[in-house]
Amino acid sequence: MSNSRAFIPLIAFLVLAGLFYFVLMKMNKGEYNPRDIPTEFIGRPAPSIDLPNLLVENDRVKSSDYAGKVWLLNVWGTWCPECWKEHEYLMYLSRQGVPILGMDWRDDKDDAIDFLKQKGNPFVEVGFDPNSDAAIDWGVYGAPETFLIDAQGIVREKHAGALHPQVWQEKFAKYFQAQKPTE
């Protein structure tokens, strides 16, 4: 009896060590990231967007123009290194016919226009949001962030951080495959 008691601290230690190791492994895979704040919008109607058009003077970018389509909202800024990284993949998606609405967040207007001129423009339209008006509406807290909005105007997916093929396959691709045969 007293012999087996001596092992209790050791067992407790091993259990805790195992638990910490397990959580650490998960964290290395990008889970339990304190920066990943779960979005409140999945399954809810998308907030409407009405922003000045970055590239066309006196024009406005409105989310109502996208009703009935599956589309992406991509929040970016030239100040954000991950957005530079992601840009090439957005170009690829746009060539595949994925409609992406850009939200240029807290950016310098001229820098943003230059960026799109030099690196290409993957967006159907770009709304300019220097004061976070639309960003706050969407619960954005960093860039890049990408939302997927379905034909009924419901937010279905969100990804914080640069888009890459793996995330695309896991989260986004299915919405576009399902859409194609019906069209």
Next chain:
Amino acid sequence: MRFILREITVVKALVLLLGLCIGSSALARIDTYEFSDPEQEALFLDLTRELRCLVCQNQNIADSNAELAQDLRRKTYEMVSKGQNKDEIVEFMVTRYGDFVMYSPPFNATTLMLWVGPVLIFVFAVAMLVRIIRRRPSTNDRLLSEEQRQRAEKLLNQTEEK
């Protein structure tokens, strides 16, 4: 003596300089919002202390100078000056950023362990402590048997006699 005094003045000057730096940087992040109504001002201060900055997560938006925090302060100001009450503004933020945006999380099913957990651990620890303390005298009694005790006494007396 004079040397020491001089050192103290140098230290004083440094402390003063440091104070000035801290003071001015603290001033720099206070944006000027004017309120016609002192109640609204109090609500604004209250809210900015309770809302979390989502960029630098261990600061509230009153303390943070992150750009998003500045914009959230402005948004809060706009809503307060429009006459919206605390519940409305909190609901606005929580529907967009979730419970996480509140510095003290609400009490609900997901946060149950967060609130109850420390109490449970404390109760468990006290219970264990009581158990250990209660057990102690009985183990002390059995440390030496009567026979052993007498032998020990004998031995101790022997050394004293020498």
